[in-house]
Amino acid sequence: MAKIGKRIFLCLCLAAAVWCGTLLADRQLLNDELIRFHVVADSDDPEDQQVKLLVRDAVVESLSEDLSQLADVEQAKAYLQENLPKIQQIANQTLAAAGVEEEAVVSLCREAFQTRVYDTFTLPAGVYESLRIVIGEGEGHNWWCVVFPTLCLPATSEGFAETAQTAGFPDSLCGALTGEEEYTLRFYALDALGELENLFFRQ
Numbered sequence: 001m002a003k004i005g006k007r008i009f010l011c012l013c014l015a016a017a018v019w020c021g022t023l024l025a026d027r028q029l030l031n032d033e034l035i036r037f038h039v040v041a042d043s044d045d046p047e048d049q050q051v052k053l054l055v056r057d058a059v060v061e062s063l064s065e066d067l068s069q070l071a072d073v074e075q076a077k078a079y080l081q082e083n084l085p086k087i088q089q090i091a092n093q094t095l096a097a098a099g100v101e102e103e104a105v106v107s108l109c110r111e112a113f114q115t116r117v118y119d120t121f122t123l124p125a126g127v128y129e130s131l132r133i134v135i136g137e138g139e140g141h142n143w144w145c146v147v148f149p150t151l152c153l154p155a156t157s158e159g160f161a162e163t164a165q166t167a168g169f170p171d172s173l174c175g176a177l178t179g180e181e182e183y184t185l186r187f188y189a190l191d192a193l194g195e196l197e198n199l200f201f202r203q
Helices: 002-033 046-068 073-082 084-097 157-166 171-177 181-200
Strands: 035-040 104-113 126-135 142-148
Touching: 002 126, 002 171, 002 181, 035 046, 035 073, 035 104, 046 073, 046 084, 046 126, 046 142, 073 084, 073 104, 073 126, 073 142, 084 104, 084 126, 104 181, 126 181, 157 171, 171 181
Parallel strands: 035 126
Antiparallel strands: 035 142, 104 126
């Protein structure tokens, strides 16, 4: 009887180790394969918040076609790094056209993000690569999504899942991000790992 109990215990430990291993792999996949898009408004004034969205739309429109043709995240990072001056110019042209004196500063950097709920999926907290646009003083509310792969653009959960799977996300990770009940614990574990990353992150 003792031997059976020991075997069950060892099997449970092995299963837990495998689960934790795949969980860490999913967390690393999120960290390595996503590029967030982060636009920070000058202030919380309604006009500044509206201008933030104008900048967002102009930049997304200028990038979407080129990014959709890139094969992987390394190509996307290289493309964005090379085109930072162009992106900043587009942002500032949009601000000028809106009659705004403030200018935007654009960078590609690592940032700590809190949990974010979108229409069709949820991204856990954690440290992600980010295309960051700060308008003026950058003291207003943020807008953020995912610029690569373009996970924010599909209008349905099915569209999101298809894009994520194309990017190499396993079914378990897609299920966790889209809120499938069987993967609820996995999402909370990924989120907890992300919060731990944020705690020790120094920009």
